Amino acid sequence: xxxxPATDSDRDAVWNIFHEVVAAGDTYALDPNIxxxxxxAYWFGPRTHTYVAEQSAIGIAGTYIxxxxxxxxxxxxxxxxxxxxxxxxxxxxxxxxxxxxxxxARQLGFRAIQFNYVISTNIAAIRLWQDLGFKIVGTLPDAFxxxxxxxxxxxxxxxxxxx
Amino acid sequence: xxxxPATDSDRDAVWNIFHEVVAAGDTYALDPNIxxxxxxAYWFGPRTHTYVAEQSAIGIAGTYIxxxxxxxxxxxxxxxxxxxxxxxxxxxxxxxxxxxxxxxARQLGFRAIQFNYVISTNIAAIRLWQDLGFKIVGTLPDAFxxxxxxxxxxxxxxxxxxx
Numbered sequence: 001x002x003x004x005p006a007t008d009s010d011r012d013a014v015w016n017i018f019h020e021v022v023a024a025g026d027t028y029a030l031d032p033n034i035x036x037x038x039x040x041a042y043w044f045g046p047r048t049h050t051y052v053a054e055q056s057a058i059g060i061a062g063t064y065i066x067x068x069x070x071x072x073x074x075x076x077x078x079x080x081x082x083x084x085x086x087x088x089x090x091x092x093x094x095x096x097x098x099x100x101x102x103x104x105a106r107q108l109g110f111r112a113i114q115f116n117y118v119i120s121t122n123i124a125a126i127r128l129w130q131d132l133g134f135k136i137v138g139t140l141p142d143a144f145x146x147x148x149x150x151x152x153x154x155x156x157x158x159x160x161x162x163x
Numbered sequence: 164x165x166x167x168p169a170t171d172s173d174r175d176a177v178w179n180i181f182h183e184v185v186a187a188g189d190t191y192a193l194d195p196n197i198x199x200x201x202x203x204a205y206w207f208g209p210r211t212h213t214y215v216a217e218q219s220a221i222g223i224a225g226t227y228i229x230x231x232x233x234x235x236x237x238x239x240x241x242x243x244x245x246x247x248x249x250x251x252x253x254x255x256x257x258x259x260x261x262x263x264x265x266x267x268a269r270q271l272g273f274r275a276i277q278f279n280y281v282i283s284t285n286i287a288a289i290r291l292w293q294d295l296g297f298k299i300v301g302t303l304p305d306a307f308x309x310x311x312x313x314x315x316x317x318x319x320x321x322x323x324x325x326x
Binding site for chain 1: 185188189191192193194195197233234235236237238239240274275277279280300301302303304305306307308309310317319321323
C-alpha cells in the first residue's frame with residue numbers, strides 16, 4: 001500500500017469514497033446529499049493537504065485531509081479527516097493513514113492535531129485514535145442526530161505533537 | 164439600542180468592528196491581516212444570520228452571527244460569534260446581543276448553541292457565557308497562541324436550548 005498526496009486524476013476515486021461515507025450519514029456531520037462539486041471543493045480546499053491510500057489490487061481505498069484547524073493564533077493546531085471505502089475496512093488502512101498523518105503533521109510544523117467532531121457511536125475510530133495517543137478533551141451532548149440511534153454525544157479529541 | 168438583521172448598508176460599520184477586533188489578535192483565531200472581502204464573506208456567509216446592534220448616539224457598535232455549527236446530522240446545533248467595538252465595551256452590549264441570539268436560535272429551531280473557540284484569557288466573555296447558562300464542555304490545551312501570553316488553553320462551550 002502507498003499513501004501519497006492526491007492529484008487531480010484521483011478526484012473520481014476520492015469522490016466515490018466520499019460519497020459512500022457521507023451518504024451513510026453516521027460518521028460525518030455533512031449533508032448526505034452533498035454534490036460532487038461541493039464535496040471536492042471541501043476535500044481539496046485551500047490550505048488543505050489531501051492524501052490517498054492506494055492498494056495495488058483494488059486501487060484507491062482511502063483518503064484523508066490535513067489542514068490548520070483555525071487561522072491566526074490557532075494555526076499551529078491541525079485538523080484531519082479520514083475516509084475508508086467500505087470494501088476496504090478492517091484491514092488497517094485507517095491506522096496506516098493516521099500514522100502517515102501524524103508524521104506529515106509534524107513535518108509541516110503543527111504542534112497538535114484536533115478532531116472537532118468524533119461521533120460517540122463511531123467506536124472503531126475512537127479506539128484507533130486513543131491507541132494513537134489522542135484523548136477525549138470535550139463532550140458535546142446530543143450534538144449529532146444519528147440516522148438510527150437518534151441524538152448521540154460527540155467527542156472533541158486532541159493529541160499534542162510536542163514533548 | 165436596537166438589535167436587528169444586518170443589511171448591505173451595514174457592511175462598512177461591520178468591517179470597522181471586525182477589523183478592530185481581529186487586528187488585536189487576542190480573542191479570535193483569524194488572520195489579523197484578513198482582507199475586508201474575506202472578512203465580509205465570512206461574516207455574511209451562506210447559512211449565516213448576521214445581526215447588528217445600533218445605538219442612537221454612536222451608530223452600530225456591535226455585530227453577531229448565528230449559523231448551524233455543522234451540516235447533516237449536526238445541523239440542529241448552532242454556532243455564534245460576537246464582536247463589540249472597543250469604544251462600546253462594558254455597557255452590556257455583549258449581553259444584550261447574546262440574549263437576542265438565544266431567542267433567535269430558539270426561533271430558528273436550534274436545539275443547542277456551541278462556541279467552538281473561547282480563548283481562556285477572554286475572562287469577560289467566559290463569565291458572560293456562564294452567566295447565560297453555557298458550560299465549558301471541552302478544554303483544548305495550548306490551542307491558541309496569544310500575542311502577549313504565549314500558548315493558552317481554549318474552551319469549547321455549550322448550552323442546550325431544549326428542556
